Amino acid sequence: MKTVITSSGKTTDSDFDKRFGRADFFCVFDNETNETSFIENIHKDSSNAAGTKAAEVMVELGVSKVISGDFGPKAKTMLEKFDIQMVIIQGDGVKINDLIKKLS
Amino acid sequence: MPRQRRLRKIVAPPKFQGYKPYGNNDYSTGSIDLLYEEYEAIKLADYDMMKHIDAAKLMGVSRATFARIYESARQKIAKAFVETKEIIAVYGNAEFDKNWYVCNNCNSRFTIPSTINEQKCPFVSCSSDNIELINK
Ligand SMILES: [Zn+2]
Numbered sequence: 001m002k003t004v005i006t007s008s009g010k011t012t013d014s015d016f017d018k019r020f021g022r023a024d025f026f027c028v029f030d031n032e033t034n035e036t037s038f039i040e041n042i043h044k045d046s047s048n049a050a051g052t053k054a055a056e057v058m059v060e061l062g063v064s065k066v067i068s069g070d071f072g073p074k075a076k077t078m079l080e081k082f083d084i085q086m087v088i089i090q091g092d093g094v095k096i097n098d099l100i101k102k103l104s
Numbered sequence: 105m106p107r108q109r110r111l112r113k114i115v116a117p118p119k120f121q122g123y124k125p126y127g128n129n130d131y132s133t134g135s136i137d138l139l140y141e142e143y144e145a146i147k148l149a150d151y152d153m154m155k156h157i158d159a160a161k162l163m164g165v166s167r168a169t170f171a172r173i174y175e176s177a178r179q180k181i182a183k184a185f186v187e188t189k190e191i192i193a194v195y196g197n198a199e200f201d202k203n204w205y206v207c208n209n210c211n212s213r214f215t216i217p218s219t220i221n222e223q224k225c226p227f228v229s230c231s232s233d234n235i236e237l238i239n240k
Contacts (some may be wrong), residue, residue, distance in 0.1 A: 018137075031228075064219075065226060069137075069194075070194055079215075080215065080217070083217035083218060083219045084217065085214060085215055085216065085217050085220060085226060086214060086215045087212055087213070087214040087227075088212065088213040088214065089211075089212050089213075090137060090211070101229065102227040102228065102229040102230065103227065103228055103229075104228060
């Protein structure tokens with residue numbers, strides 16, 4: 001099962017990014033293989049619908065769960081429709097590593 | 105299966121998206137996220153001057169849960185004042201939200217899609233079944 005964690009960088013030492021649509025990177029963690037990969041969020045600077053585009057990326061990646069700091073209304077609707085679980089944490093000073101540990 | 109307590113929302117969501125300090129010499133020193141229920145706890149206890157036990161009942165949470173939310177709200181506001189931080193209201197569009205849960209163990213908030221059968225916290229290390237539906 002794949003989980004996406006919004007990340008400010010492309011390593012597991014990076015800080016958790018509280019933004020969903022405008023996150024710098026998406027960390028994809030597969031709890032079956034224990035593998036992580038990082039995908040750059042190419043839509044983060046788009047003037048509108050960054051959240052919707054990010055939600056589309058989640059659907060394409062086939063993730064079951066997304067962990068972020070907040071989700072906009074459009075992203076919520078889309079993720080809900082595709083049965084992707086949304087998880088919101090406050091996550092100040094939290095590293096990607098910390099969250100991966102909590103998932104495995 | 106634990107009893108599902110509803111966090112009843114009896115007040116309107118905050119009418120602001122945030123508060124900014126002004127007149128401070130420093131540049132902005134970051135921000136604090138104030139959760140919707142924290143705003144509600146402050147409103148009920150310090151604006152409506154309700155007794156905590158009554159406020160807890162109105163929100164549909166235990167006295168202990170109310171105390172935790174209220175304490176967190178006060179600490180955040182104090183920190184924002186003293187450290188001249190902005191306050192950002194999180195879940196400003198709360199009235200659109202349905203079916204969000206809060207984990208009383210680790211404080212995460214989450215949805216449970218119909219494809220998931222178990223009603224528990226999504227973090228494996230937590231896995232608490234002490235969760236509440238936040239009916240916003
Ligand atoms: Zn938990």
